[in-house]
């Protein structure tokens with residue numbers, strides 16, 4: 064069965080996931096996107112006819128017969144309304160994270176999909192990564208005994224942080240969401256999946272320390288193109304984006320976010336006038352640039368999570384401490400230590416990078432996203448939701464943990480997770496329907 068998918072939001076993620084959908088045998092049959100260039104590019108790439116192209120998701124959903132499912136890749140605050148409407152129309156839903164910036168909106172989404180009985184998945188790629196399967200397999204096989212605690216690091220990377228969280232789309236809470244929601248709903252979700260329990264109490268600390276006007280160096284200008292100290296600045300937009308030219312991956316992202324044409328002239332224009340040419344100390348950003356969360360899980364496991372701007376851009380690093388051994392992973396390699404071995408001896412190293420040519424990027428975030436898209440299409444085609452690891456309730460749980468951690472940070476308290484919201488009964492199918 065070929066699944067027909069309508070794309071709501073043909074930006075960076077919409078274009079990327081559409082390619083995966085096609086790779087796994089799905090068809091992109093409609094697109095809604097206000098930006099004409101993006102809309103036309105996606106339509107051309109997938110042969111979407113003009114009558115199935117719309118400038119707004121609301122107009123597209125006036126024609127529900129165009130698709131079996133929707134891919135929601137609009138910005139953070141614009142996931143809930145299209146999700147609820149698509150569910151009411153009986154369309155299956157693959158939704159980018161975060162579900163929504165607020166808890167009432169996320170709850171509205173869960174209620175709508177439960178009531179309609181449609182397939183729903185949130186794109187939490189970490190749950191689907193091959194490396195996750197390796198680590199969980201080791202834990203389930205008892206290789207480190209019982210998990211007691213976990214230490215987890217999300218090293219966002221200095222230039223990536225400047226791009227997305229100082230100059231870019233996720234720099235302000237009122238326009239998107241907190242850093243913890245935007246970047247780390249995946250991490251809190253993954254920790255729950257790993258330890259197979261739910262957070263019971265959380266505390267958190269974090270602030271915006273560095274990317275503030277008072278830290279602008281003497282002699283700096285408001286735009287990197289005009290700046291006399293640009294060459295010495297770790298966050299120079301000129302250096303970051305010019306170095307992307309000529310590299311197809313980097314031209315796609317991050318350069319594709321900065322300028323639609325991948326040329327030096329177009330980039331210079333964007334740096335002179337657009338948001339990505341601004342001095343990182345003169346932006347209107349307010350999200351924190353470092354944060355820690357401590358979690359007490361219902362099964363007694365404790366975990367810490369750190370997210371910080373001040374790193375090279377790397378895979379996540381995790382150490383899982385068990386009663387008989389521990390597992391460490393840098394996102395590429397998994398190392399298993401057995402306490403029965405001689406002190407300091409690592410008993411096994413598992414390389415999860417695969418063949419660098421054949422399986423290029425096997426353990427990247429994107430591979431989890433590919434696997435999530437595949438799971439969604441399989442669930443829709445078979446009517447069996449079991450391949451989906453990030454359904455409505457799992458995703459709501461992890462989003463609620465993020466909101467609880469943010470409450471803890473803002474109120475300087477330890478926050479207990481409130482009771483679960485009740486599940487919504489599925490609407491009975493009308494007789495003859």
Ligand SMILES: NC(=O)c1ccc[n+]([C@@H]2O[C@H](COP(=O)([O-])OP(=O)(O)OC[C@H]3O[C@@H](n4cnc5c(N)ncnc54)[C@H](O)[C@@H]3O)[C@@H](O)[C@H]2O)c1
Nearest residue numbers: 071072073074075076077095096119120136137138139159
């Ligand atoms: N899962 C992940 O790891 C991950 C990574 C990056 C981004 N995201 C999330 O994916 C989502 C999209 O991110 P992106 O980087 O593609 O952003 P983007 O800004 O490139 O794309 C969003 C698109 O939605 C379009 N849009 C706005 N209003 C619309 C409307 N009414 N109808 C239809 N389209 C409309 C915009 O014009 C834009 O092209 C965000 O919620 C983001 O947080 C998830």
